[in-house]
Amino acid sequence: MILVFPLLLSLISTAKAGFRETPTNQSVLFGHDAVFRCVAEKSATSEELYSQWRSNTGALLGFHDVGQLAGHQGRYSYLKSSREELHLRIEHVNLDDDGQFECQMLRPDEGPIRAAAYLNVIVPPKIVQFANYQSGAVIDVNEEILLNLTCVVPNTKPESHIAWYINGRKIDEGIQHWSTYNLNKTSSSYAALQWRPRRSDYKKVLTCEANHPESQRQIRTNLTLNVLYPPDQPKVSMIGDSYVRAGDNVTLACVVAGGNPPPEVSWYLKDRLLSARFHYDPQTQETRNSYSFLAEPEDNLANYECRGSNRQGRTPKTRSIHVKVAYAPQGVEMIGESNVRQGSVTVVQCRTQPSNPGSRISWLVNGHPIPATLQSEHAQAHGTISISNLTINTNELMIGKHHITVECNARNDEGSASKQHVIKILAPPLPPRISGLEEGIHLEGNVVNVTCEAHGGNPLADISWYRGYDKLPGARSSVSGDSAISFLSITLERTMNGQRLKCEAMNSALDEPLIDSKQLNVLFQPRRLMIRTPEGMRHQLLAGEEARLHCLSSGSNPPAYITWNFHPNGELTPLVFTGEVILNDTSRDSGYTVENAVTFTPTEEYDGTLIRCIASNPLWPTSKNVTYPLNVLYAPRLLVNSPISVVVAEGDSFRENLTVKGNPPVSAWRWRKNGVPFDHTIGNVFARGATLSGRNVKNSDAGMYTLFAVNSVGTANITIQLTVEYSARIVSISSPIIASEGETVMLECEADGEPRRPDMVRWIRNGDEIPSVKRSETHVTLRLNASKEASGQYVCQADNGIGFPGEGTAYLLVNTAPTIITLPVLSRAAGPLGGRARARCRAHAVPDAEFIWSRAGEIIQGNNTKYGMSTIQLDYSTFESTLWISNISPDDYAREISCTARNSFGTDSIHIPIGPPSPPDAPLDIHATNSTANTISISWTPGFDGGSDQTFEIRYQKDGEDIMHGINTSHSNLRLSGLAPSSVYLFQLRSINSRGFSSELTRPPAAFATLSEDGTTIAVLSGKKESIPRPIIMLLAIGGTLLLLFNCLLLCYLQRRNKKKKIQEKTEMVRTAINGDGVRPVQMYGTMLQSEGAVHCEREEPDIPEASEDDHSVRTMIEVNPNGYMQQIDPTLYDRNCLMEYEFEPREYPGSRHGTMGRSGTSTYANMPYPEPPHDASMYPDRSLSRRYFPNNNNNSPQHLLSTFIHPSGVRAGPISYSQLDGDLV
Secondary structure, rough: OOHHHHHHHHHHHHHHHHHHEEOOOOOEEOOEEEEOOOOOOOOOEEEEEEEEEEEOOOOEEEOOEEEEEEOOOHOOOEEOOOOOOEEEOOOOOHHHEEEEEEEEEOOOOEEEEEEEEEEEEEEOOOEEEEEEOOOOOEEEEEEEOOOOEEEEEEEEEEOOOEEEOOOEEEOOOOEEEOOOOOOOOOOOEEEEEEEEEOOHHHOOOOEEEEHHHHHHHEEEEEEEEEEEEOOOEEEEEEEEEEEEEEEEEEEEEEEEOOEEEOEEEEEOOOOEEEEEEEEEEEOOOOOEEEEEEEOHHHHHOOEEEEEEEEOOOOOOEEEEEOEEEOOOOOOOEEEEOOOOEEOOOOEEOOOOOOOOOOEEEEEEEEEEEEEEEEEEEEEEOOOEEEEEEEEOOOOOOOOOOOOOEEEEEEOOOOOOOOOOOOEEEEEEOOOOEEOOOOOOOOOOOOEEEEEEEEEEOOOOOOOEEEEEEOOOOOOEEEOOOEEEEEEEEEEHHHHOOOOEEEEEEOOOOOOOOOOEEEEEEEEEEEOOOEEOOOOOOOOEEEOOOEEEEEEEEEEOOOOOEEEEEHHHHHOOEEEEEOOOOEEEEEEEEEEEEEEEEEEEEOOHHHHHOOOEEEEEEOOOOOOEEEEOOOOOEEEEOOOOOOEEEEEOOOOOOOOEEEEEEEEEEEEEEEEOOOOOEOOOOOOEEEEEEEEEEEOOOOOHOOOOEEEEEEOOOOEEEEEEEEEEEEEEEEEEEOEEEEHHHHHHEEEEEEEEOOOOOOOEOOOOOOOOEOOOOOEEEOOEEEEEEEOOOOEEEEEEEOOOOOOOEEEEEEEEOOEEEEEEEHHHHHEEOOOOOOOOOEEEEEEEEEOOOEEEEEEEEEEOOOOOOOOEEEEEEOOOOEEEEEEEOOOOOOOHHHHEEEEEEEEOEEEEEEEOEEEOOOOOOOOOEEEEEOOOOOOOOEEEOOOOOOOOOEEEEEEEOOOOOOOEEEEEEEOOEEEEEEEOOOOOEEEEEEEEEEOOOEEEOOOOEEEEOOOOOOOOOOOOOOOOOOOOOOHHHHHHHHHHHHHHHHHHOOOHHHHHHHHHHHHHHHHHHHHHHHOOOOEEEEOOOOOEEEOOOOEEEEOOOOOOOOOHHHHHHHOOOOEEOOOOOEEOOOOOOOOHHHHEEEEEEHHHHHOOOOOOOOOOOOOOOOOOOOOOOOOOOOHOOOOOOOOOOOOOOOOOOOOOOOOOOOOOOOOOOOOOOOOHHHOOOH
């Protein structure tokens, strides 16, 4: 250690040896500037001197020239005037600058030199404050309660010195000093003072002073003490004369000295606040409260208290004063009996109300003074009461008018009071007497008026009425002279019978009442009658079994006489029974009880009737009765006789309600049909309880229905014979019968129906009945000799008068050789080159015919690519063969084909030419088949169809009108409805085939007439005129001219379309040459509905086997080839005027049969019926009866399986652009 110290001194001296001026320690106020000076010794050489400063944080400030240094908020800068100098200037110093700064200098040859100095930043005090109080505040402190105050001087460097003063006088005792060091190098100084305030410290100022010698700064803060202390004891006094009389004005004064804050001074009486109005005098520091009031007797000796307090929650200081008030007695009270009996002794007491001073008492009896008696005085809270007693002997006094008047007088120096007391002398009345209950009959409910009178007595007697021990209310009392009278109205009740009615007279002179009494005798009927069954017997009555009932009459006076009344079947005149008495009991309270028993045998008629028990007595004004409903049990019984017959037509409904009577009600219903039980439903018959009903009954529902009704007593049954009537029908017929000519054949027919009648089955031919060889109700046999004349159709008809007759057809077929049927429609065949043609051959034959086709003598063998054959049977004796010829060539046109029909009895043949397609032939033989008042049925023979399917256009108009109507059909018959009666209609027909070719209209028009309203025939007087009316000729001329002009305008347009037309023609050729390949059909199908206002058309059609749609529907086929062009159709195919009358309704299509046109309203459109088989082969239509005809009848176009009905817009003819087809193809 000794060696180190000299070494340090050597180093210090060596370090400072190179400086001419070294930096010195500096103490600088916060925010002021500081300069550290550093100057090196001049060097003998011209060596460069390097100098810099190191900051208090150890960071080097760098070698810089004169000027501001980077960082430190620009507060550091270098100062020099020569190269040996480098001074550091610090502006606005703060606590971050506190510490050691070092000056460092270097000459390369001499080495470094250093010198350091400290910068001490002085922070003066900025504020001095109290820890818990605001500076300058006035604080409330309690007297002699220790006060702790702490004074704080924060953030000074070095720490400050704190001193305490009170009103400028320094306090040296009770002070504690300490300080705390802060992280920012400052200190906070504290000084805590403990001070016990006194009253003399009131409004004094406590001051805390902070001294900082380093900065010569001195600051202070202060508090004002508000010392709180209680007031002195109150002083009370009464102002004025101390002798106070009631009504005088009295003033009480209370003075309280001192107190901070000034006290509240109040007057109280028994803790009730009287006055809180006080006044504080700052000069004398006294608080005064004066209270004035008018003296009253209650104020005598009252304790008036003065309270002074200046702190909540502390007991106030009090002082009391008593006031003496003189006053007269306010009144006297007399206590004693008001009523005394004659000769008795009584005591009367007189008591005064409080007074000050006490009162003297004197007595007067009937106005005469009585010598003084002893009295006593008793002190009360606010005065004195006096008491005196007076004894009175009624025998010693002269008594007049039954009373004594006693008067008491009380007096003192302030006044007097008196009161009288009247004593009544009591005397008893004479005994009372009852009147009004003389002997007689007193019925229950009668009102009896009775009177009770009592004479004399003082006071008059009080009269009361009693029945037994019960007091009766409602009496009316009155006074007559010296008598008391009481009136009472009594409504007699049965409970009063035998009781005594008492009258009691009572007054104050009696110890027990005086009594008079009478006994009551009340007559009354029984309150109720009760009918019951005897104990041990069942309550239900069974028809035919002996029954017994009891009738009880309870409580009557005198006893009741009982009789019984019966009303079987509700008869007005009753059956009277006296029965037998089985009980006759008597009691004093409830009268006589009588019970009577009756024995009888109930029947079914007694059920639901009332039996009556009657109780009577000659002394009663009326009798008493009660009814009892009889519940007689019996087995079910039907109100109608069995069996019941119900007849209903088949398909109708019925309902049969059966009435079943029984007691108890029927518990179970059981039904049987023909002895077989069923529940609720069997077939179309329904059973619900006693109701049998049927809906849409059939003949199988007929039978014997039996109902069994069951209850707890027994069972009943009833039978219903249900007969279902239905029209006769054929159940068996022998058909067909094939025989050779000359043979005997038997035709048998059996029918069924309800009802069955004799001769209801018969054979008919051509509308005439044929006698039968054997006949019964349901069976008939016809014997025939087979011949050509006898062959044909026979009808078996069954008619039982219900509905329409049932019919069955039998055919007698006689073996015969085939006969070819020649019809125009079958006479030729046609088809285009490359296409197909259809040839048909139809023949009559028995048995079946075999068809052989040949060409130029060569038999056509079977089906191949060129030929196709099929045969169908149209009826029992009509057969048709069809030959399809494909890929037609010109050679086919040159050669005829032959058809031969043969069987075991012979042959027949026909030649059929084949040609190109042609327009169809016009229809033939137009005739009317039937007419009514509003319908006409027509038929015609179709002509050759030109090689494709044909339809027929019918135009008609009413004779004399210019409106033409039209309709199309594929059938050869039509029925028009909705026509006018007694009118002639003109008809024209033409045929249109599917290629668009049409025939001419038939001429002349055919005229047919409807019947009149009464059904008579109208003669046809006019026909269709051939001449054209003049206006029509003019219109046609004008139209022709306009059409010519229009054609000229369209000439250019037609030239442009020429190319498309050629393409279309080629497409047509390809379509007809190819067997349907590449052709796309477009279909629209549905039912045509007749629009409103259109003519009603109806087609008659029998129930025949279903054929193809092509045979029954109006069809439009639109074919589109792959190039998008449509087949051109002759615009004359359909008449737009007729087609526009129909609307397309797809919803109707599913319900249409065979594709027929739908109907609207009552209009119809149906095929007409035609014979089956026909008598004339030439009239037979193109239909199949026995087989489904699937091949298409179009013999020159590819086969299509779908067809369409006519669209409302009609048939579109000619080529159509794609824009027209957009969205329409399906």
